[in-house]
Amino acid sequence: MPFEIHSWAEISDRFTDTLLLGNGASIAVDERFHYESLKQHAIEDGLLNEEVQSLFDYFHTEDFELVLRIVWQATNVNKALEIEDEKTEAAYRHVRDCLIAAVRDIHPEHNEVAEKLPSIAAYMKGFYNVISLNYDLIVYWAMMHGNDLDNRHIFKDCFVRSEFDDDWSRFREVYGDIDSCSLVFYPHGNLILARDKIENERKISSQGSNRLLENILEKWQRGSYVPLFVSEGTERQKQKSIQSSYYLNTVYREVLTSFQDSLVVYGWGVGEHDQHILDRVAKSGIDRIAFSVVDNDQAYCNRVNQLIRDNFNEQCEVLFFDARSPNCWVNP
Template sequence: MPYVIEQWADISESFNDSVLLGNGASIGIDRSFSYPSLQQHAIDNGLLTHHVQRLFSHFDTNDFELILRLVWQANRVNLALEITDNETQNAYEHVRDCLIQAVRSIHPECCEVEEQFTDIALFLSSFKTVLSLNYDLSLYWVIMHANRDFNGHCFKDCFLHGEFDEDWQRFRESISRWDRRNTLIFYPHGSLILARNVVEQEEKLEAGGGDLLRAILRQWESGEYIPLFVSEGTSSQKVKAIHNSHYLNTVYREVLPKVGNNLTIYGWGFGEHDIHILRRLAESDVTSVAISVFGADQGYCTRVHQMILDHIGNDVEVVFFDCMSPGAWNNAA
């Protein structure tokens, strides 16, 4: 018997705790995000030298952030000890420049997609928690756009003065008439907006009133910051990267198990490389899950329904809804 594909408006009142955003959410905003990986983009465009490709092979990864962090740390040690090592310096600069070129060519400008922000903000404002697995700036742009309205609803990422606040749950409290209702935002796999500095402190970068994407890339070019996001790799590789970051580890350990009783999943492919997210959600109190479907794909429904039962529990109610239905993500209500 085929799965029923609901309209979002028909089920939305039953799903208001948390929403998990996968790559399909970003692709829905701009097709450029459909590129399979940043590393593949660099390879296809001839950006990676043979020496740098050897680094990816040696460490058995396709995670740009990991390779950049390794050569960055090695280069910082050499500089501190006044060790002359041009190869490490060149490798670091090349990996950094490749990542910058890949992001610059894939990522749209804010002005190209901002007409969708109001509909997305309306969708997200119905949830208490938003978890985005995407590294791009789309979600950050949306919440900045929405918070300028001062309409009594506030999106909060739990960062103060560029630093993540350990007591993140206090941000659910209202402190003024501008935030009578709150939605907390988290990035379980990091984001372009997040970075490590030379002493491994994690910060949220700011544009200072200018173009955010350009400001971030300039920070990378300075050699003082490296990005904090895990966009590629196997599930076990991603978990290792998560444990190497205070912010990512906090979200993984503390936030994912507290998503509430109902969870909405939009645009997530349920790939094996993200199975750690499902396993962590199994520690939560989730009893019902609503999952977006593109094109009434019954095969997808069958596969992910079984994955939910296998990894979260047999007693979880699973419903599917049309990702293009009115009110869902960037579709006008």
């Protein structure tokens, strides 16, 4: 028997706790996010030479961020010890420049998506928590748009003066003329997050949203920071990367297990490489989940329904809703 696909309006009142966003949410904003991987994009565009490709093979990873961080650390050690090593320096510059080029090719500018940000901000406002598995700036730009509005609501990412405050639950408190807030987290990191030479983790900010993407890429280019995001790799590789970051590990261990009653999943394929996210959410004890569906995809509904049956308690209710419903994500 086919699963019923609801409109968002039919179920929205029952789902206000947490929104989890996958890559399909970004694709709904801009089709350029419909790519296999950053590394594959770089290879197909002839950006990666064979020598640097061998680094990915040696470390058994597809993760650009990890390879860049490894060679960046190696060059910094060599500089500190005054060891001349042109080959390592050249590898670092090549990986860095390939990542910058790949992000520039794939990621839209702010002005190209600005008209969709009001709808996204209005949708996110309906949740206490927003969890984005995407490295791109869509959610952050929507946050900034929402915080510029005079609607007595605020989005908070729990960073204070560019540093993450691990007492994150205190940010739920509202004050002054604010009536409600949504907390935003990135379990796989984000372009706005970075590491410095001694592994301090920071949020990169900008005077305006229009300059944010370019400001981030300029900081990478200068060698001031390396990015903090996990965009690719197997489940085990992603878990290892998460464990290496204080911010990512805190979100993974504390935030993902803190959801109260309901979860909305938008644009997430729930692939094998993201099973660790599902495992953590299952520990939160939520009792209902709603998944977005495109084009009445019953095969997806069947697979997801079985995953929930296998990972959550048997009382957990599973619903499906049309991803293109009015007032849902980018849909006005």
